[in-house]
Amino acid sequence: MKNCLLSNMSLNPEATSTPNVVPRIGRRKGIRDVDGGYNSTQSPIAPDTDQHNYSESRPYELNTSPKSVRREIILNRSKSFDDLRTEIENHNERDVEEDNKKINDNEKYDNQDKHFNLEYIKKYIKKTCVTYTCVTVIFVFLAFLRHSTVVDHHSVEVENKPKEVVNICNSQKELFQTQDQDFCLNIEVSLKDIIHYDKTKTLILVYDQEREMVVDKIINKIAPSILCSIRDCNRESVVIQGASLNLPRYTNDYGRILSDYKDSLEKNGLLIVHNIEKISGKSIRAFHYICDEYNPFVNKAFIILTMKMEKTPNINQKSIIRNRLLQLWSDIGKDDVFDPLISRIAGTILSVK
Known part of the structure; x- marks a missing residue:
C-alpha cells in the first residue's frame, strides 16, 4: 500500500507542490470617505496616495506669508504672557489678601484666646479663693466646735465629778x-x-x-x-x-x-x-x-x-x-x-x- 501511494504522488506532481499560477490579491480599499475628507481614517494596510487639501483639516496652514504667521504667533504669545502676568498678579493679590485675612483672623483668635484665658484664670482664681475661704471657715468652725465641745465636756466632767467628802x-x-x-x-x-x-x-x-x-x-x-x-x-x-x-x-x-x-x-x-x-x-x-x-x-x-x-x-x-x-x-x-x-x-x- 505504501508503494501505491508513492506511485500516485509521482504520477500527479501538482497535488504536492505550490501552484505556478497564484491569483493576484488586489489592494484593500482604504477606510476613508469617498470624497477623501480629513475625517476619514486611512487604512493601515495601504497608504492613501490621493492628494488632500490640508487647508480645511489644518486651519493654521493659511495662504499667508511666513512673516505674518510668525508675527501673529508672537502677538498671540505676548497677549498670552500679559494675560498670564495679569492673572499671576491678581492671584498674588488674592493670596496677599487671603494671607492678611488669615493673619487678622489669627490675631482675632489670639485675642479671643487671650481674653478667654484671662477670663478662665480670673474664674479659676475666684473659685480657688472661694474654696480656700470656705475650707478655712469650716476648719475654724470645726476647731471652735471641738474646743467648745472639749470645754463643755470638761465642764460637764467637772460638774459630774463627785465632790470630796469633807472629813x-x-x-x-x-x-x-x-x-x-x-x-x-x-x-x-x-x-x-x-x-x-x-x-x-x-x-x-x-x-x-x-x-x-x-x-x-x-x-x-x-x-x-x-x-x-x-x-x-x-x-x-x-x-x-x-x-x-x-x-x-x-x-x-x-x-x-x-x-x-x-x-x-x-x-x-x-x-x-x-x-x-x-x-x-x-x-x-x-x-x-x-x-x-x-x-x-x-x-x-x-x-x-x-x-x-x-x-x-x-x-x-x-x-x-x-x-x-x-x-x-x-x-x-x-x-x-x-x-x-x-x-x-x-x-x-x-x-x-
Whole structure:
C-alpha cells in the first residue's frame, strides 16, 4: 500500500507542490470617505496616495506669508504672557489678601484666646479663693466646735465629778469624843452614798433631856460640812420644827408639805426636822415620800431627824424606837401605812451621848 501511494504522488506532481499560477490579491480599499475628507481614517494596510487639501483639516496652514504667521504667533504669545502676568498678579493679590485675612483672623483668635484665658484664670482664681475661704471657715468652725465641745465636756466632767467628802471625823474630833466609835463614821458613809449614787439618805438622832444641847451642837457643826459636800458652802440648811407641821393646812392635806419645801430642799440639799415625835400621824405621812431612798423626792438630799425620848436605849434601839413611834402615830394604821413609813425614816439611827 505504501508503494501505491508513492506511485500516485509521482504520477500527479501538482497535488504536492505550490501552484505556478497564484491569483493576484488586489489592494484593500482604504477606510476613508469617498470624497477623501480629513475625517476619514486611512487604512493601515495601504497608504492613501490621493492628494488632500490640508487647508480645511489644518486651519493654521493659511495662504499667508511666513512673516505674518510668525508675527501673529508672537502677538498671540505676548497677549498670552500679559494675560498670564495679569492673572499671576491678581492671584498674588488674592493670596496677599487671603494671607492678611488669615493673619487678622489669627490675631482675632489670639485675642479671643487671650481674653478667654484671662477670663478662665480670673474664674479659676475666684473659685480657688472661694474654696480656700470656705475650707478655712469650716476648719475654724470645726476647731471652735471641738474646743467648745472639749470645754463643755470638761465642764460637764467637772460638774459630774463627785465632790470630796469633807472629813468630818478628823475636823471634829473633840465633838465626837464622847460618842460611839461608829457615830461619825455613819455620817460620812451616808454622805458618800449621797454624792456617788445621787441618793437621799435619812438619819435619826435620838437623845434624852440631858443631851438636848449636845444634839444642837453636833447639828450646827456638821451642817456646813454636809452643805459643802452635796451642794455649796454658801447654802443654808432647811430647818423645820416638828410642831409647825401640825397646822390644819398640813393635817388636812400633807401634800402641801411636799409643795412648800421641795424647792428649798432641791436648792440646799439638807433638811433638819426637830422633834419628829411632836408631828401628828396625818402630817408625818409626807415623809413617806421625802425620805424615799429608791424613788427620791429630791436627788442628793440629806434628811436629819431628831427624836427626844425620856431615856435613850442602849440595846434593841430600833425596836424600842419603832414601838414608841407606833404609839404616837396610831391613827395612821400599822400595816398599810406605818411599816413602809418607818422603813424609810429609820434607816440609820444614832443615839447621842
